[in-house]
Amino acid sequence: MVDAVVVVSGAPSQETGPPEARKSRFNGWAWLVLPGLVFILAVFGWPLGEVVVRSFGGDGAVQNYGVFFDSPIYFRALNSTLITSASVTLSCLLIGYPYAYLMSQSRRTELLLAIVLLPIWTSFLVRTYAWQIWLQDTGVINSTLLRMGVIDEPLSLIRTNLGVVIGMTGILLPFAILPMFTVMRRIDRELVRAAENLGAKPRIAFRRIFVPLSLPGVYSGCLLVFVLALGFYIAPAILGGTSSPTLSTLIIDKVQRELDFHTASALGVTLLLIALVAVAIGSRVVRIRDVFGGGAP
Amino acid sequence: MNSDTRRRSTQLCLAIPAAFLLVAPTLVVVPMSFTASPLLSFPPTGFSTQWYGRLASDEAWRLATLTSLSVAIQATLLATSVGTLTAFGIARGRFPGKSLVQALVLSPAIVPIVLVAIGTFFAYGRVGLVGTPAGLVLAHGALAVPLVVVTVAASIETMDPRLDLAAASLGAGPFRTFFLVTLPLIRPGVLAGALLAFVTSWDELVVSLFLTTPVLRTLPVEMWTSVREQLDPTVAAASTMLVALSTAGLVIAYVIGLRQARRKS
Amino acid sequence: MSKYYAKSCVVDDVNLASQPGEFLTLLGPSGSGKTTTLRMIAGFLNCDRGSISIQGRDVTGVPAHKRGTGMVFQHYALFPHLTAEQNVAFPLRMRGMGRREARATARSMLERMHLDGRGQHLPAQLSGGQQQRVALARALVFEPTLLLMDEPLGALDKKLRDALQIEIVNICREIGVTVVYVTHDQEEALAMSDRIAIYKDGRIAQIGTGEELYERPASVFVSQFIGSSNVIEGDYDAQLGVLRSRAGSVRVEESAAVGTSCAKGGPASLVIRPERIEVCSEGTPLASGRSHLTGLLEESTYLGSVHRYQVQLADGTTVQARMPALARADVWVGDRVQVVWNDRDAVLLEQEQSTVQPSSDSAGEVTYVSTP
Numbered sequence: 001m002v003d004a005v006v007v008v009s010g011a012p013s014q015e016t017g018p019p020e021a022r023k024s025r026f027n028g029w030a031w032l033v034l035p036g037l038v039f040i041l042a043v044f045g046w047p048l049g050e051v052v053v054r055s056f057g058g059d060g061a062v063q064n065y066g067v068f069f070d071s072p073i074y075f076r077a078l079n080s081t082l083i084t085s086a087s088v089t090l091s092c093l094l095i096g097y098p099y100a101y102l103m104s105q106s107r108r109t110e111l112l113l114a115i116v117l118l119p120i121w122t123s124f125l126v127r128t129y130a131w132q133i134w135l136q137d138t139g140v141i142n143s144t145l146l147r148m149g150v151i152d153e154p155l156s157l158i159r160t161n162l163g164v165v166i167g168m169t170g171i172l173l174p175f176a177i178l179p180m181f182t183v184m185r186r187i188d189r190e191l192v193r194a195a196e197n198l199g200a201k202p203r204i205a206f207r208r209i210f211v212p213l214s215l216p217g218v219y220s221g222c223l224l225v226f227v228l229a230l231g232f233y234i235a236p237a238i239l240g241g242t243s244s245p246t247l248s249t250l251i252i253d254k255v256q257r258e259l260d261f262h263t264a265s266a267l268g269v270t271l272l273l274i275a276l277v278a279v280a281i282g283s284r285v286v287r288i289r290d291v292f293g294g295g296a297p
Numbered sequence: 298m299n300s301d302t303r304r305r306s307t308q309l310c311l312a313i314p315a316a317f318l319l320v321a322p323t324l325v326v327v328p329m330s331f332t333a334s335p336l337l338s339f340p341p342t343g344f345s346t347q348w349y350g351r352l353a354s355d356e357a358w359r360l361a362t363l364t365s366l367s368v369a370i371q372a373t374l375l376a377t378s379v380g381t382l383t384a385f386g387i388a389r390g391r392f393p394g395k396s397l398v399q400a401l402v403l404s405p406a407i408v409p410i411v412l413v414a415i416g417t418f419f420a421y422g423r424v425g426l427v428g429t430p431a432g433l434v435l436a437h438g439a440l441a442v443p444l445v446v447v448t449v450a451a452s453i454e455t456m457d458p459r460l461d462l463a464a465a466s467l468g469a470g471p472f473r474t475f476f477l478v479t480l481p482l483i484r485p486g487v488l489a490g491a492l493l494a495f496v497t498s499w500d501e502l503v504v505s506l507f508l509t510t511p512v513l514r515t516l517p518v519e520m521w522t523s524v525r526e527q528l529d530p531t532v533a534a535a536s537t538m539l540v541a542l543s544t545a546g547l548v549i550a551y552v553i554g555l556r557q558a559r560r561k562s
Numbered sequence: 563m564s565k566y567y568a569k570s571c572v573v574d575d576v577n578l579a580s581q582p583g584e585f586l587t588l589l590g591p592s593g594s595g596k597t598t599t600l601r602m603i604a605g606f607l608n609c610d611r612g613s614i615s616i617q618g619r620d621v622t623g624v625p626a627h628k629r630g631t632g633m634v635f636q637h638y639a640l641f642p643h644l645t646a647e648q649n650v651a652f653p654l655r656m657r658g659m660g661r662r663e664a665r666a667t668a669r670s671m672l673e674r675m676h677l678d679g680r681g682q683h684l685p686a687q688l689s690g691g692q693q694q695r696v697a698l699a700r701a702l703v704f705e706p707t708l709l710l711m712d713e714p715l716g717a718l719d720k721k722l723r724d725a726l727q728i729e730i731v732n733i734c735r736e737i738g739v740t741v742v743y744v745t746h747d748q749e750e751a752l753a754m755s756d757r758i759a760i761y762k763d764g765r766i767a768q769i770g771t772g773e774e775l776y777e778r779p780a781s782v783f784v785s786q787f788i789g790s791s792n793v794i795e796g797d798y799d800a801q802l803g804v805l806r807s808r809a810g811s812v813r814v815e816e817s818a819a820v821g822t823s824c825a826k827g828g829p830a831s832l833v834i835r836p837e838r839i840e841v842c843s844e845g846t847p848l849a850s851g852r853s854h855l856t857g858l859l860e861e862s863t864y865l866g867s868v869h870r871y872q873v874q875l876a877d878g879t880t881v882q883a884r885m886p887a888l889a890r891a892d893v894w895v896g897d898r899v900q901v902v903w904n905d906r907d908a909v910l911l912e913q914e915q916s917t918v919q920p921s922s923d924s925a926g927e928v929t930y931v932s933t934p
Contacts, residue, residue: 024391025391025392025393026391026392026393027389027390027391027392029385029386029388029389029390029391030386030390030391030392030395031386031390032382032383032385032386032390033382033383033386033387033390033392033398033402034386035379035382035383036379036380036382036383036386036402036442036446037383037398037401037402039379039438039439039442040401040402040404040405040439040442041401043435043436043438043439044404044405044413044439045401045404046420047413047416047417047418047419047420047421048408048412048413048416049416049420050416050419050420051412051415051416051419054419095314095315095318096315098308098311098312098315099311099312099315099316101308101311101312102308102309102311102312105308115316115319115320116319118319118320118323118544119319119320119322119323120496122322122323122536122539122540123499123500123517123536123539124500124502124517125500125502125517125520125521125524126322126326126520126535126536126539126540127322129326129520129524129532129536130321130322130323130325130326130536131321131322133325133326133329134321134322134325140325140340143340169318170318170319170321170322173315173318173319174319177315188637188639190635190636190637190639191639191641191642193604193606193626193635193639194633194635194639194641195627195641195652195656196605196606196625196626196627197604197605197606197626197627197629197631197632197633198627198632198652198653198656198700198701198704199627199628199630199653199656199657199704200627200652200656201627202304202625202627204656205627208652209641212643213641213642213643227407227409230409231408231409231410231411231412232410233410233411233414233503234502234503234521238524247411248409248411251411251412251415252411252414252415252503252506255415255418255507261415261419264415265415268409268411268412268415268416269412271409271411271412272408272409272412275407275408275409276407279407288400288403288407289399289403289447289450
C-alpha cells in the first residue's frame with residue numbers, strides 16, 4: 001500500500017453529493033462584478049435617479065406628469081415617438097430581412113458584412129447629415145428628379161416624418177440586420193434540404209422551416225431597433241419637421257431653451273417606462289444580453 | 298438549374314434596398330467634401346481641397362479633434378478594464394441576485410440616450426463635472442461598459458473550461474492560469490470590446506452636448522454646432538476623415554483577425 | 563427497379579442499379595464520392611452528365627421536392643422547432659393530407675418505431691437513438707419507394723449502433739422499401755447490406771455481396787477496405803505458376819489469377835487474409851497445396867478469441883496472422899518462423915501504388931506495408 005502510486009479509498013467524493021449541496025450559492029468570481037456595479041451605479045445610476053427625483057419635484061408630480069393632459073402637444077409627441085419608432089422598426093425588418101437572408105446564404109458573406117459594418121464605424125451624426133444631403137430640397141434625390149423632368153418642384157422629403165423614418169431606417173438598419181444574420185447563419189442548411197426532400201416546395205420549405213427558425217433574430221433586431229429609435233434625438237432634429245416633435249426633441253428643448261427641468265424629467269421618465277415595457281415584453285422571447293450586445297458581432 | 302438562377306436573382310433584388318440604405322451616406326459625403334462651392338448642394342461644383350485645409354488650420358476643429366481623441370482613449374481604458382472584470386464576474390460568478398446585477402450593468406444600453414444626457418447634466422452639474430474632460434470620460438465610459446461586458450462575457454463563455462483545468466493540472470496556480478491561459482484566450486473579445494468602446498465615445502453626441510462648453514467641445518459637438526450654425530462643406534471634410542479613419546480601423550481589425558485565424562491553422 | 567447513372571468531377575462514371583427491396587450500401591473512405599452520389603439521387607446536386615431514374619422514371623432534372631425519395635440525414639436534420647410528431651407529419655402535410663389524418667398516421671408510425679409517448683417532445687428533448695428513429699419514421703411515413711440514408715448511425719455509440727442496425731434492416735424489409743445506404747464503416751456495411759458498392763476516388767471499385775467482396779476482391783484496395791489482408795508483391799511467372807518476391811518464391815494456383823490483368827504474368831500482388839495464415843516454427847513439414855515464406859516473429863498478442871502474430875519477412879514486408887487462440891503455435895517473439903497458407907486461399911491481383919487510409923474502425927488491423 002505504501003508503494004502504491006495511486007490510492008483510491010472508498011470515501012464518497014464531494015462531487016457525488018446532491019447538486020444543491022455541491023453548488024454553493026456564492027463563489028469567488030462573484031467579487032469581480034463589484035467594481036463594475038459600483039461604477040455604473042455612481043456614474044450612471046445616480047444621474048438617472050436625479051431625473052426621477054426631479055420629475056417629482058418643482059410643482060409636484062401631478063403637475064409635471066399632468067402635462068400630457070394639459071396641452072395636446074405632449075400627447076402628440078408621445079404618439080409621434082411611438083409611431084416613428086414602430087415604423088422604423090417595421091421598415092428595418094422588411095428591408096433588413098432579405099439582406100440578412102442573402103448574407104447567410106451567399107458565399108460573399110465577408111463583403112456583405114463589410115457593407116453592414118461600414119456605417120456602424122461611421123459616425124451617427126455624419127450619417128444623419130448625409131441623409132440630409134440626399135433628402136433636402138436641393139439634395140441628390142430632388143435635383144436628380146428635377147433634372148430628369150419627373151417632377152416640377154422638389155418633393156418635401158425633409159422636415160417630414162417620412163424623412164425621419166427614411167433616415168432612421170438607414171441609420172438603424174445594421175442593428176436589425178446583424179442579430180438576424182447571427183441567428184440565420186446558425187440555421188442548419190440541411191434542414192431546408194430535408195424539408196424539400198420530404199416534398200415541400202422551396203417556398204414552403206422557406207416559410208415553414210427557415211422563417212420560424214430565424215424568429216429569435218427577428219425579435220432581437222426589432223427590439224433593439226425599437227428601443228434605440230425611442231431615444232433618437234439627432235435624426236429627428238436634423239431631418240424632422242417642427243410640426244410634430246418627438247419626446248426626445250421636446251425633452252432637450254425643455255432643458256436647453258426653457259430650463260424647465262421638472263417637465264423634462266417627467267417626459268424622460270415616461271420615455272424610460274416605454275423602453276422598459278418594450279424590453280420586458282422582449283425578454284419573454286429573447287435573452288436581453290444577446291440583444292444589447294453591441295453593434296458588431 | 299433555371300429555377301435556381303431565378304431564385305438567386307430574386308434574393309439579390311430583394312437585398313438591394315438594404316444595400317442602398319447602408320452605403321448611401323458614404324456615397325454622398327465623400328464627393329461633397331471636395332466641392333469648390335461654399336454651399337452644401339448636390340452635385341458638388343468644381344474640385345477643391347480647401348475644406349480639408351480649413352479643418353487642419355481652424356483652431357476650433359483642431360482642438361475638438363484632440364479633445365475627442367483624448368476623451369475616447371481614456372473612456373476606452375476605463376470601460377475596458379471595468380467591463381472585463383465585470384464580464385468575469387457575470388460569466389463565472391455565482392451569487393444571489395445575479396440577473397439583477399446583470400440588468401443594472403447592461404442598463405446604459407437600454408435607457409434612452411436623451412434621458413442619460415439630461416441626467417448626467419443634472420448630476421454632474423452638482424459636483425462640477427460639467428464642462429470638464431473627466432465628466433465626458435465618466436459618462437462615455439458608462440455608456441461603453443455594457444458593450445465590453447457582453448463581448449468579453451461571450452468570449453469567456455465560449456472558451457473551453459477544460460483549458461483552465463488543464464493549466465491547473467500542469468501546476469499553474471489560479472493567478473498564473475488567469476494571466477497565462479485565460480487572458481490570452483479571451484484577448485480577441487477584449488480587443489473587440491475596446492474597439493466598440495472607443496467608437497462609442499468617439500461618436501457620442503447627445504450626452505456630450507450637455508457636458509461640453511464653448512471652450513471644451515468634442516468633434517461631434519463641433520460638427521453639430523457647425524451644421525446648425527453655418528452649413529459649409531468643412532463638415533463633409535470632417536465626415537470623410539471620420540469615414541477614412543473608421544475604415545482604417547475596420548481594415549486593421551480585419552488584418553488582426555486574419556493573422557489570428559492563420560496562427561490557429 | 564431503380565437505376566442511376568451519373569458522372570461529374572467528384573463522382574466519375576458511377577453506374578449503379580438497385581433491385582426492388584434491395585439494401586444497397588455505398589462504402590468508401592471519406593471524400594470518395596459516396597455522399598455525393600446519394601445527394602445526386604436525392605436531387606440536391608445536379609449531375610453534369612448522365613441520368614438518374616427511379617422506377618423507370620427519368621428524374622434527372624426533377625427538383626428534390628418532387629422526387630419522392632425518403633432520406634435520413636447524417637445529423638438527422640430534424641426540425642428543431644417542431645415536435646417529433648409534427649416532424650413525422652411534415653411530409654404528409656406537404657402531400658396535401660389533412661391535419662388530423664396526418665397526425666394519426668404520424669402517431670402510428672412513431673408507435674411502430676417504439677416512440678409512443680414521445681410525440682410531443684421537441685428533438686432536443688430526445689436522446690440520440692430516439693432522434694435517429696424519429697428521422698427514420700419521418701423518411702418512411704410517406705411510403706417512398708426509395709430510402710436514402712447518409713451515415714445515419716455515425717453519431718451514436720457502438721452499442722446503440724449495433725442495436726439500431728438490426729432494427730433499421732428489419733423495418734426496411736418489412737416495408738419493402740429499396741434502400742441506398744452510405745457509410746464508411748465496413749462492419750456496418752457487412753451487417754446490413756444485400757450488396758455493397760465500394761467507392762474509391764469517385765469511382766466504384768467493386769460492387770457485390772459482402773461475401774463476394776471478401777472472398778474475391780477485385781483489387782488490393784478492396785481487399786484492404788473490407789477486412790484486412792496481407793500483400794506480397796512480386797513478379798508473376800504464369801508458365802511456372804510462381805510469384806517471385808524478394809522474400810522468396812511462392813506457388814500460385816492458376817485459378818487465383820483468373821480474370822485479372824496479370825494472369826499472363828508480370829508484376830502482381832498476392833493477397834492473403836490474416837485468418838488464413840498459420841504460423842509455425844521454421845522447418846515444420848508442409849502438406850501439399852500449401853505455400854510458405856519464412857521470417858522473424860516480431861509480435862505475438864493474445865486477443866481473447868484469437869491470437870495475433872506479426873512476422874517480418876526477409877524483404878521487410880510485414881505479415882499478420884490470426885489464429886484461433888486454442889490452436890496457438892509454440893513460437894516466441896524473436897524466433898525464426900514460417901508463415902503458411904493454402905494456395906487456394908490466396909488471390910492474385912494487380913499491383914497498386916497507393917496505400918489505403920483505413921476506416922476508423924479497422925485502424926489497428928491494416929497490415930499493408932509497401933515494400934521498399
